Amino acid sequence: MQFDLARARRDTPGCENVLHFNNAGASLMPRPVLDATIGHLQLEAQIGGYEAAERERDAVEHVYDAAARLIRCQRDEIAVVENATRAWDMAFYSIPFRPGDRILTAMAEYASNYIAYLQVARKTGAVVEVIPNDEHGQISIERLRAAIDERVKLISITHVPTNGGLVNPAAEVGKVARDAGILYLLDACQSVGQIPLDVDEIGCDLLSATGRKYLRGPRGTGFLYVRRGILDKLEPPLLDLHAARWVARDRYEIRPDARRFENWETNYAGEIGLGVAIDYALGWGIDVIAARVSALAESLRMRLSEIPCVTVRDLGARKCGIVSFTVDGLSAEAIKRRLAEQQINVTASTVYSTRFDMEARRLDEVVRASVHYYNGEDEVERFSAAIAMLQDRRRSPPSNHCP
Secondary structure, three states, rough: OOOOOOHHHHOOHHOOOOOEOEEEOOOOHOOOOOOOOHHHHHHHHHHHOOOHHHHHHHHHHHHHHHHHHHHOOOHHHHEEEEOOHHHHHHHOOOOOOOOOOEEEEOOOOOOHHHHHHHHHHHHOEEEEEEEEOOOOOOOOHHHHHHHHOOOEEEEEOOOOOOOOOOOOOOOHHHHHHHHOOOOOEOOOOOOEEOOOOOHHHHHHEEEEEEEOOOOOOOOOOEEEEEHHHHHHHHHOOOOOOOOOEEEEEEEEEEEEOHHHHOOOOOOHHHHHHHHHHHHHHHOOHHHHHHHHHHHHHHHHHHHHHHHOOOEOOOOOOEEEEEEEEEEOOOOOHHHHHHHHOOEEEEEEEEOOOOOHHHOOOOOEEEEEEEEOOOOOOOHHHHHHHHHHHHHOOOOOOOOOOOO
């Protein structure tokens, strides 16, 4: 069945203003998400925040059902939090590490996660170890399996790294973790919404996700999945009267579901918008989204690779909607600025985001262009033409000479 691009763009007001290839940063929201989010803010202004939350209780609660359906888990295994980083932090900092415990991660691990590893290692005496890549540039399952021993406390990787199209083999990592009985934390910040996720097939115990990227939800929204069987083994690093009950003067009881990882005050408009965004994505079908995003990204990679002085930098046996590249003689920031002058949105990824991976490839920065299903083939053509024109700083037709 042919993809209804006209409907996707009609539902996306921002398409009238920009060519948006920064969906791995924050996607353009569709109209239903925008209306739901703004509508609740207006209701808060009209009748009061507490009262609005009470009136829209069903809409607020729906986000748990929507997220559970999205990643195929139970609603009591979902915590809704303000962003993916905080979701990941709440999971990671709840794990009781001791001296000598080993944390295994991947070469393309995200900076925020690795900084947390280093902090916990410094405080507890745990050890952080990076598993090398295989020949495709993704985490080596063979090397991961060989690294397993009784001291490994956690395997923690990023599913889709921030700086390129790589999709790490999350399910294969999960099999290693399950076979060894080791906790497995998956950062799905950039995969949720563009790749079908099934937590049982993946085999992860914990998964963090955001709303603003491929789910096309509001900023400041995210969720955490915690497998029911491990809940009682994890005590969140922060508790309040939502996460726990003060049952006696000297005693508290942590709530029995994943909402122990939440806090009382939250962005109800954002949560409602997130629920609508998940419903909207599921309405298209994640398989349909994945196929279209992959096809657009491959088309973009092909076109960029044909331009002199442009190098596509994506790794992995499987690739996603993120396309990273460099242009000889031009910095990523300069490219971003020049494209912005033409109402074209991209972003730049630097060594500070994924140090091990970037240093291994001797890269300081890359341009990150990330497509979504509402982008058109004509936008891929326009984008590629704009990159070709950058070879001449005076916007003359492209030549075989680099800038």
